[in-house]
Amino acid sequence: MSITRPIATTRSATGIPTGKLAVWWVVGSEIVIFGGLLASYVMHRLGHPEWAEYASHTNTWFGGLNTFVLLTSSLFAVLAHYAAEHGDGKKAAKWLLGTCAGGLLFLGIKAVEWTGEIQHGYTITANGFWHFYYTAAGLHALHVIAGCIIMLIIANDARKGKELHRVELIGIYWHFVDIVWIFLFPLLYIAK
Amino acid sequence: MAEHQEHADDHGQAFYVKIWAILLVLLILSILGPIVAPHAEFGFLKAWMITLMTAFGIAVVKAYLVAANFMHLNIEKRYISYLLATMLMLMLLFFAGVAPDVMKHEGQNWENVAAEAEVERALKAEGAAAAHGEHAGEHPSNEH
Amino acid sequence: MAEAGTADTHGADAHDAAHGHHAQSFLSKYIFSTDHKMIAMQYMFTGIVMALIGGYMSYAFRMQLAFPGESVPGYGVVSQGEYNSLVTNHGTIMIFWVAMPMLIAAFGNYLIPLMIGADDMVFPRINRLSYQIFLISAIILVVSFFVPGGGFGGAWTAYPPLSASAEYNLTPLGATFWLVAVALEFVAFLLGGINFITTLMNARAPGMKMHDIPMVLWMIVIASILFMASVGPLIAGAVMLFMDQVVGTGYFDPDRGGDPILWQHLFWFFGHPEVYVVLLPAMGIVAEIICTFARKKLFNYKLILYTAFATGIISFFVWAHHQFVAGIDPRMANVFTITTLIISVPIAEMLFLYIATLYGGSIRLTTPMLWALSFIAEFLIGGITGIFLGASGSDIYFHDTYFVLAHFHYTFFPIAIIGFFAGITYWFPKMFGRMMDEKLGKIHFWGTIIAFNFIFIPLFILGAAGQHRRIYNFQNFPDLAGMQDLRVIATSALLVMLVFQVIFLFNFAYSLFKGKPAGKNPWKANTLEWTADSPPPHGNWPELPNCYRGPYEYSVPGREDDYWPQDVPPDTAPAE
Ligand code: HEM
Numbered sequence: 033m034s035i036t037r038p039i040a041t042t043r044s045a046t047g048i049p050t051g052k053l054a055v056w057w058v059v060g061s062e063i064v065i066f067g068g069l070l071a072s073y074v075m076h077r078l079g080h081p082e083w084a085e086y087a088s089h090t091n092t093w094f095g096g097l098n099t100f101v102l103l104t105s106s107l108f109a110v111l112a113h114y115a116a117e118h119g120d121g122k123k124a125a126k127w128l129l130g131t132c133a134g135g136l137l138f139l140g141i142k143a144v145e146w147t148g149e150i151q152h153g154y155t156i157t158a159n160g161f162w163h164f165y166y167t168a169a170g171l172h173a174l175h176v177i178a179g180c181i182i183m184l185i186i187a188n189d190a191r192k193g194k195e196l197h198r199v200e201l202i203g204i205y206w207h208f209v210d211i212v213w214i215f216l217f218p219l220l221y222i223a224k
Numbered sequence: 225m226a227e228h229q230e231h232a233d234d235h236g237q238a239f240y241v242k243i244w245a246i247l248l249v250l251l252i253l254s255i256l257g258p259i260v261a262p263h264a265e266f267g268f269l270k271a272w273m274i275t276l277m278t279a280f281g282i283a284v285v286k287a288y289l290v291a292a293n294f295m296h297l298n299i300e301k302r303y304i305s306y307l308l309a310t311m312l313m314l315m316l317l318f319f320a321g322v323a324p325d326v327m328k329h330e331g332q333n334w335e336n337v338a339a340e341a342e343v344e345r346a347l348k349a350e351g352a353a354a355a356h357g358e359h360a361g362e363h364p365s366n367e368h
Numbered sequence: 369m370a371e372a373g374t375a376d377t378h379g380a381d382a383h384d385a386a387h388g389h390h391a392q393s394f395l396s397k398y399i400f401s402t403d404h405k406m407i408a409m410q411y412m413f414t415g416i417v418m419a420l421i422g423g424y425m426s427y428a429f430r431m432q433l434a435f436p437g438e439s440v441p442g443y444g445v446v447s448q449g450e451y452n453s454l455v456t457n458h459g460t461i462m463i464f465w466v467a468m469p470m471l472i473a474a475f476g477n478y479l480i481p482l483m484i485g486a487d488d489m490v491f492p493r494i495n496r497l498s499y500q501i502f503l504i505s506a507i508i509l510v511v512s513f514f515v516p517g518g519g520f521g522g523a524w525t526a527y528p529p530l531s532a533s534a535e536y537n538l539t540p541l542g543a544t545f546w547l548v549a550v551a552l553e554f555v556a557f558l559l560g561g562i563n564f565i566t567t568l569m570n571a572r573a574p575g576m577k578m579h580d581i582p583m584v585l586w587m588i589v590i591a592s593i594l595f596m597a598s599v600g601p602l603i604a605g606a607v608m609l610f611m612d613q614v615v616g617t618g619y620f621d622p623d624r625g626g627d628p629i630l631w632q633h634l635f636w637f638f639g640h641p642e643v644y645v646v647l648l649p650a651m652g653i654v655a656e657i658i659c660t661f662a663r664k665k666l667f668n669y670k671l672i673l674y675t676a677f678a679t680g681i682i683s684f685f686v687w688a689h690h691q692f693v694a695g696i697d698p699r700m701a702n703v704f705t706i707t708t709l710i711i712s713v714p715i716a717e718m719l720f721l722y723i724a725t726l727y728g729g730s731i732r733l734t735t736p737m738l739w740a741l742s743f744i745a746e747f748l749i750g751g752i753t754g755i756f757l758g759a760s761g762s763d764i765y766f767h768d769t770y771f772v773l774a775h776f777h778y779t780f781f782p783i784a785i786i787g788f789f790a791g792i793t794y795w796f797p798k799m800f801g802r803m804m805d806e807k808l809g810k811i812h813f814w815g816t817i818i819a820f821n822f823i824f825i826p827l828f829i830l831g832a833a834g835q836h837r838r839i840y841n842f843q844n845f846p847d848l849a850g851m852q853d854l855r856v857i858a859t860s861a862l863l864v865m866l867v868f869q870v871i872f873l874f875n876f877a878y879s880l881f882k883g884k885p886a887g888k889n890p891w892k893a894n895t896l897e898w899t900a901d902s903p904p905p906h907g908n909w910p911e912l913p914n915c916y917r918g919p920y921e922y923s924v925p926g927r928e929d930d931y932w933p934q935d936v937p938p939d940t941a942p943a944e
């Protein structure tokens with residue numbers, strides 16, 4: 033079924049294109065989701081001195097490496113946006129694929145890291161810290177996966193020069209996912 | 225779209241790479257923070273304060289850099305920033321309202337006995353494990 | 369963007385060409401439609417079905433309370449566990465699957481594009497997705513009754529540890545189904561909310577300024593924003609509770625370093641704003657109706673708008689008034705008492721402004737107007753009893769009694785039921801092109817309203833006498849066993865009320881086919897939806913309208929007509 037866009041979609045009374053406006057609202061609603069989880073974590077962490085010991089078993093190097101990967105993928109995303117803005121759909125698609133590869137690498141590193149931890153007995157049920165550790169990072173990983181899938185769809189369109197404005201939209205979402213990790217990193221890995 | 229073109233010109237690719245490089249330097253600083261901190265104490269500046277700054281201070285700076293330059297919040301309409309800031313403020317409000325009950329284990333005429341017992345039990349278990357010289361975490365301290 | 373340009377210049381033709389063949393199959397017209405009006409209908413009919421299910425549940429458990437242990441006709445004997453499941457799911461359904469879809473999603477989807485002069489929502493496919501997720505969530509909830517162990521029975525607030533562990537709630541599957549259904553419903557409304565907000569922000573007709581937007585749209589959008597800003601922590605909480613149920617974590621288990629009070633905070637941080645999420649759209653519907661049938665300008669549009677914003681903001685500061693006896697710190701209870709008492713001020717102010725709108729108007733007591741007026745009267749009782757509960761001292765006595773129950777039914781019933789009936793009787797001619805029967809409408813109105821008061825006033829009395837909520841059989845408690853008469857009155861009134869709903873359903877079905885044709889603007893109202901055909905075709909208008917003035921220009925001195933539609937260009941230039 034083909035759907036032509038309603039005229040409503042083309043209007044822009046606020047001066048922000050509708051798609052972008054929607055992405056900002058998505059980001060806003062995600063802030064409170066992660067915010068609620070992390071606020072709960074922080075108050076438990078501060079109320080439970082014994083968690084410091086539990087937390088000391090996370091591996092800062094894994095976390096740091098993953099931060100590096102995500103930051104770099106964010107750079108790719110913004111370069112894709114730059115290419116799309118200049119009308120170069122092919123290049124934008126390439127950068128998006130690079131971003132997505134970053135996301136997959138992130139997930140791969142995560143998988144290795146978690147496997148090791150679970151083998152050492154640090155499972156999600158071990159104690160409160162590990163509950164939050166897996167839940168927060170897992171929720172974040174789901175966002176990475178979702179972002180990757182959407183990005184592939186957009187890259188496919190961009191390659192043909194279609195819907196180039198969407199490159200920026202997925203970029204905004206991706207940077208947001210990156211920012212969440214920027215906070216998860218010190219919360220879960222550095223604060224010991 | 226025209227308006228974007230303009231902005232993009234003063235944000236060339238090199239600019240984005242520069243921001244990325246700054247982010248990496250900050251990342252390294254935040255990893256080094258806890259390692260260097262114990263040696264950098266002086267006066268009132270304790271190791272934990274340094275760690276706090278290198279960990280969370282730097283996270284805030286990094287988040288700002290990404291939001292402003294990669295998400296282009298700095299050239300977006302103002303009210304988007306207000307929207308996002310409002311969401312963050314709500315989380316502060318949530319924390320302020322909840323922490324007195326959940327973070328604290330006692331207050332006016334009340335005491336969270338279960339939580340206190342759990343803290344005590346876990347700290348004791350950790351102490352015992354440390355005394356045995358073994359790696360406390362190898363046997364996660366939870367038997368439930 | 370090239371596409372966009374074409375659409376703008378040849379709006380009408382491009383549209384006809386695109387949708388000319390839309391009368392295809394049943395499936396694409398009714399089930400997989402992306403048309404905002406069809407999606408609104410889908411939400412509405414799903415909501416009505418869920419309301420009937422929820423009503424049936426209340427019938428079963430009220431019969432149990434009035435005639436404990438006896439077999440309920442049409443249900444059978446209500447066991448203890450079933451009683452809990454019925455009460456829990458009645459509450460959950462009425463709030464999440466009736467109030468939200470009817471008031472926000474159905475009216476929001478239907479009215480937003482029509483009232484701002486657009487041809488559709490800005491994201492039609494996301495809109496459809498939102499409904500589909502909503503439908504799945506509704507199905508999961510209904511299915512949860514038939515899984516082994518039965519439906520969840522831990523109250524609509526789902527406090528742990530009861531909700532977190534099957535050891536306590538005895539519904540290992542029911543509890544998880546319930547949780548998943550609620551979480552999916554949230555996702556559906558997040559998607560829908562983003563659509564509402566961006567549509568109102570971006571897709572307004574040329575010339576429609578901020579203060580030309582009909583109040584009901586403002587209210588629906590403010591409600592969507594409130595929902596979006598408050599639901600996040602509860603989604604996080606739902607993930608945590610899900611982990612507790614399924615994976616075996618101990619987020620809310622005090623023996624393992626968790627904290628059950630945290631759930632209560634996560635829940636009510638959302639839960640209180642949620643009551644305003646459903647209240648505001650109902651207030652908006654009432655505003656539209658009052659202006660039309662009093663033939664008067666809304667008294668102080670801007671003040672009402674700012675008051676609604678203020679209420680929204682303050683609603684984030686009151687949540688812990690649901691937890692006064694949960695062991696929260698008394699110093700925090702003081703703070704939340706004060707904020708709760710503060711929030712009753714703007715709500716009262718809005719009601720005053722509505723009453724001021726009526727003053728000096730030429731009032732026509734049509735069915736929608738009766739519903740709108742009864743909303744003000746009945747909600748007032750709900751709001752005033754809230755003050756008793758908001759004061760932490762008296763709440764220690766009232767908490768978890770039937771007084772609380774009567775309080776929130778005096779708020780939710782006007783919102784969800786009266787608000788819906790007001791809206792549907794008012795917009796029915798637009799939706800289906802025919803008038804509803806006024807006589808049947810009035811019989812239905814009086815029957816419902818009188819029965820409603822006979823249900824809940826006895827419950828106020830019982831609650832004030834100390835009757836606790838969530839008790840299966842009061843005969844087991846010597847202190848509560850008396851006053852059975854009041855329980856029987858309440859239950860009988862419920863039966864009467866349910867019977868009167870048949871009149872509505874009949875009126876609805878009858879008018880759908882046999883009603884008198886409505887024409888474009890049967891009520892002589894100003895807002896843009898009344899300039900489209902009834903029912904509006906796909907795309908709403910052949911040529912999208914422009915907007916020249918505010919929505920409430922009724923009885924303007926010096927004009928022949930007592931109304932002045934928003935799309936009529938000014939007679940001569942200088943008036944503005
Ligand atoms: C806007 C419409 C309102 C709605 C829909 C509403 C809804 C509710 C609901 C559902 C509860 C029950 C909580 C439970 O399960 O125990 C409740 C309780 C309460 N309401 Fe309202 N309410 C409204 C207005 C107000 C107002 C205006 C006030 C105060 C001025 C208020 C104060 C309270 C308090 C303090 C409680 C807690 C009582 C207790 O659990 O002991 N409400 N309300």
Ligand SMILES: [Cu+2]
Pocket residue numbers: 639640643686687689690
């Ligand atoms: Cu409340």
